[in-house]
Amino acid sequence: MTATPLALTMGDACGIGPEIAAMALARGALPGGFVIGDIAVLRRAAAVVAVADGVSLPVIEIECPADALRLPPRCVPVLPLAGLPRGLAQLPYGRVDARAGAAAAACIRAAVALARRGEVAAIVTAPIHKEALAAAGEPYPGHTELLQAEAAEGGPACPVRMMLANDELKTVLVSIHVSLRRAIEAVTVEGVLETLRIAHASAARWGQPRPRIAVAGLNPHAGEGGLFGDEEQRFIAPAIEAACREGIDARGPFAPDTVFMRARHTPEHPGEFDLVVAMYHDQGLIPVKYLGVERGVNLTLGLPFVRTSPDHGTAFDLAGTGRADPASLIAAGEMARRLSG
Incomplete structure (x- = not known):
């Protein structure tokens, strides 16, 4: 029991x-x-x-x-x-x-x-x-x-971060429910470094005490050496360097249009990374949700207790019809049990 x-x-x-x-x-x-x-x-x-x-x-x-x-x-x-x-x-x-x-x-x-x-x-x-x-x-x-x-x-x-995960991909977000303009402002050395610390510490709960963390850039092609933006050089790369000095296996910044494919883990294609740190909400959530909303789980990292949820919303168009799918909620419950040990 x-x-x-x-x-x-x-x-x-x-x-x-x-x-x-x-x-x-x-x-x-x-x-x-x-x-x-x-x-x-x-x-x-x-x-x-x-x-x-x-x-x-x-x-x-x-x-x-x-x-x-x-x-x-x-x-x-x-x-x-x-x-x-x-x-x-x-x-x-x-x-x-x-x-x-x-x-x-x-x-x-x-x-x-x-x-x-x-x-x-x-x-x-x-x-x-x-x-x-x-x-x-x-x-x-x-x-x-x-x-x-x-x-x-x-x-x-306490500092917390949102993670969306399924059996193929895990992403952790630097910023969550803010406008895109404010999300860009949240890309600081401190913000990215704190995200890396939380992601690294939390990974031990699911059996990865030293996760390989890929960090997505903010701009197209991760800024292309400053041609498309310099946030990677000013904020993201220094945060990665600081994390590495603390013993965190963080790499990047990588081009955001390819890093999620590189991290995706399937039987045919073992991922290069265990999770991806994304700079803002949609950058990190779209790849996971595209793989199947019914499989995704939302976790809040950094809390003193385990909290999970399905990765979808209230689905007002389905409410009361009996056609809603509980698969993501069930996956969230199963993950909560695993993480709470």
Whole structure:
């Protein structure tokens, strides 16, 4: 039997998060897993799954995470969260709603509290909608920033980075949810070096204590010797040199249009690198997502607990249809188990 429960947050009540959580649990794919959220929302999601899969899916209210370990498989254990906005289960699917954003944020905060107390092995977060989060008055643009703030417990925030990974490619980002203009400004010696440190330290969790890290350039052809930009010479190369002096196996900067192909690992083509540090959000995420959204997992590196999530969003167009695919959430849960050891 699984020794420690696995916390799943329900995500945005108007999106596919509750459905894919119910699907994953119904298929027995996440043993010891339970959902933090609104029980009426999960009952609505279970009804959608029951119609889609042709199975009856019991939703069981639990009082503490450990209760999830004592339940039979193929049910949906839910730890209800007090104080959530009323009427979440009546909200229409596929709409941005401040109440859904507030509930999603509250579930994340509750999951962090459980993780910090050691009551759960790891956190797997279902998708949230950034507009709904903002409508609820949350000052954080996404999961990563909210998790970082909650992990700090009112003290100085620990440095964190987003990583997107599948079985072929891992990328870690220097900047996350900022405009492209601000992302360019974030390419500093300190920013790149801190990313390399976090990536290097985190890799030991998945069995690579000395990962081979490729660093992508910012500009086309990695600046082509300064012809297309000098950020590589001014910031990225010095950060790589500093990392190497600390014993980190970092190489580059490499042309961003080819480095991901060089790092991609397949049975036919062993990758030259174990992960790639990308300079900004889309540079790093597009290659991984192109290989298959259903296989990708989002990890937050640098937190004092394990947190993973699927690499897709709320999919408002699919919510309530029963056609959402839980594969990425299941992959996130499986990776969370592996990393939490």
